Amino acid sequence: MPDLGFDTLLKGKNFARLLGGLGVALKISLVSVLISIVLGTVLGVLRQRENLLLKAVMKLYLEFIRIMPQLVLLFIVYFGTTRSFGWNLPGETAAVIVFSLWGTAEMSDLVRGALISIPVHQYESAAALGLRKTQTYLYVILPQAVRRLIPLSINLITRMIKTTSLVVMIGVVEILKVAQQIIEANRMSSPNAAFGIYLTVFAMYFLACWPISILAGKLEKRWR
Amino acid sequence: MPETILEISHLRKLYDDLRVFEDLSLTVHEGEVIVIVGPSGCGKSTLLRCINALEDIQGGEIRLRGEPVSKENRNLQSIRQKIGMVFQNYELFPHMTVLDNIMLAPVKAQGRKKEEVREEALDLLKRVGLESKADSYPRQLSGGQKQRTAIVRALCMHPEILLFDEVTAALDPEMVREVLEVILDLANQGKTMLVVTHEMQFARAIADRVIFLDEGRICEEGTPDGFFDEPKTERARKFLNTFTFERKGAKN
Ligand SMILES: Nc1ncnc2c1ncn2[C@@H]1O[C@H](COP(=O)(O)OP(=O)(O)O)[C@@H](O)[C@H]1O
Ligand SMILES: [Mg+2]
Numbered sequence: 001m002p003d004l005g006f007d008t009l010l011k012g013k014n015f016a017r018l019l020g021g022l023g024v025a026l027k028i029s030l031v032s033v034l035i036s037i038v039l040g041t042v043l044g045v046l047r048q049r050e051n052l053l054l055k056a057v058m059k060l061y062l063e064f065i066r067i068m069p070q071l072v073l074l075f076i077v078y079f080g081t082t083r084s085f086g087w088n089l090p091g092e093t094a095a096v097i098v099f100s101l102w103g104t105a106e107m108s109d110l111v112r113g114a115l116i117s118i119p120v121h122q123y124e125s126a127a128a129l130g131l132r133k134t135q136t137y138l139y140v141i142l143p144q145a146v147r148r149l150i151p152l153s154i155n156l157i158t159r160m161i162k163t164t165s166l167v168v169m170i171g172v173v174e175i176l177k178v179a180q181q182i183i184e185a186n187r188m189s190s191p192n193a194a195f196g197i198y199l200t201v202f203a204m205y206f207l208a209c210w211p212i213s214i215l216a217g218k219l220e221k222r223w224r
Numbered sequence: 225m226p227e228t229i230l231e232i233s234h235l236r237k238l239y240d241d242l243r244v245f246e247d248l249s250l251t252v253h254e255g256e257v258i259v260i261v262g263p264s265g266c267g268k269s270t271l272l273r274c275i276n277a278l279e280d281i282q283g284g285e286i287r288l289r290g291e292p293v294s295k296e297n298r299n300l301q302s303i304r305q306k307i308g309m310v311f312q313n314y315e316l317f318p319h320m321t322v323l324d325n326i327m328l329a330p331v332k333a334q335g336r337k338k339e340e341v342r343e344e345a346l347d348l349l350k351r352v353g354l355e356s357k358a359d360s361y362p363r364q365l366s367g368g369q370k371q372r373t374a375i376v377r378a379l380c381m382h383p384e385i386l387l388f389d390e391v392t393a394a395l396d397p398e399m400v401r402e403v404l405e406v407i408l409d410l411a412n413q414g415k416t417m418l419v420v421t422h423e424m425q426f427a428r429a430i431a432d433r434v435i436f437l438d439e440g441r442i443c444e445e446g447t448p449d450g451f452f453d454e455p456k457t458e459r460a461r462k463f464l465n466t467f468t469f470e471r472k473g474a475k476n
Contacts (some may be wrong), residue, residue: 071407119400121311121313121315122315122317124278124315125309125311125315125316126313126317127278127304127334128278128304128307128309129304129305129328129377129378129381130302130304130305130329130333130334130381131301131302131328131329131330131332131333132301132333135332135333139328140317140328141330143319144317144318144319147319163381223319
């Protein structure tokens with residue numbers, strides 16, 4: 001059995017530190033997801049409007065976010081703005097800003113798609129029953145849209161958790177950074193630690209994302 | 225003379241530059257069953273949709289018990305509550321059970337008591353043979369069951385007039401009858417109805433008056449026997465001929 005360096009995990013508080021790192025990654029994604037869901041829903045509904053100026057501004061925003069690699073966005077917000085405006089932005093905050101910008105764009109796509117996918121007949125049969133517009137949205141349209149939306153937005157959450165690994169690049173100490181630190185610190189005593197530690201990181205990402213994926217699949221089936 | 229329920233006068237309806245009605249007038253009296261027939265695309269659905277303001281109109285007037293039906297009327301919701309509409313494709317709400325589909329509008333739009341509405345809904349479901357389906361979802365029903373549910377949903381609002389737009393057109397043949405019998409039963413109860421259908425036997429059985437719509441106007445109207453046995457216009461004769469078959473030369 002080759003030495004995979006799992007013993008390093010048990011040294012000191014290494015395992016707890018890794019878990020803490022995972023916590024940072026999860027915290028960034030969850031906060032960003034919550035912001036994205038709220039803003040993305042508003043934006044998705046607004047995109048239904050026929051206002052030309054509104055449409056142009058949103059198009060610009062959405063295309064910008066779509067084209068930019070997330071890493072570049074992180075650099076712009078973290079290094080770019082701190083230099084230019086001279087403020088002091090913690091890495092975690094910069095990460096939340098970037099992921100919220102990105103998530104809001106994606107979420108607005110999902111919301112818009114869900115609203116468009118409700119057949120016009122559903123609006124009409126609600127209207128024919130004498131329901132008011134707000135009642136129609138509240139009881140007929142939104143419940144159906146949300147059912148289509150939830151599995152898709154859960155999917156977005158897992159993608160966001162995965163993408164948080166990028167924040168290493170702006171110096172946020174999350175799970176990947178902790179892993180690097182542990183490996184670095186044990187370079188002499190346990191030169192093979194890299195494999196074991198990264199394998200643990202893999203397992204942790206997996207355990208965080210897997211239940212969410214399962215939940216998404218279940219909801220999707222149930223609400224078909 | 226029974227009271228007038230619905231009065232359509234000089235209705236003009238365009239889709240962009242397609243003229244559907246130029247000047248269409250029609251009066252419906254209380255308890256009357258009017259069957260509307262006509263070739264596909266002649267505007268039967270459009271007429272029904274105008275009657276509860278699902279479509280804008282470009283001229284004329286539609287009044288329900290004297291009150292104008294139009295998108296400008298701030299009372300539109302309460303007028304629509306008095307007009308029951310049943311669509312070709314049922315248009316049930318897929319995320320609600322049969323019972324919730326029926327109860328939604330009476331409770332939310334009319335503000336009636338839940339208990340009272342539930343009782344009535346269950347009673348109506350029983351009358352159309354669906355009492356065991358109250359807690360099913362639309363996707364668990366057959367086409368005929370869905371359409372009976374849609375009829376009950378309209379009935380539970382206590383409408384003054386019911387509009388049926390080819391409600392059996394999407395059904396498998398063996399389910400047509402169960403739906404038509406429900407509508408016949410409503411006619412026997414004296415409900416006021418406008419029925420668009422391609423089931424000519426049924427039309428003849430249920431109609432007090434038949435209206436033949438063609439080229440955007442009422443081309444002919446009369447009693448069912450008069451219309452089906454001795455159509456006055458060439459167009460109507462041609463139209464009725466499309467429903468009969470004969471094998472030329474087979475018998476001699
Ligand atoms: N939303 C619409 N936009 C444009 N044209 C329409 C629309 N709905 C119906 N039409 C046209 O109006 C005419 C009448 O349609 P419809 O009332 O559906 O006929 P019917 O129900 O008698 O078959 C048809 O020529 C149809 O193509
Ligand atoms: Mg039609």
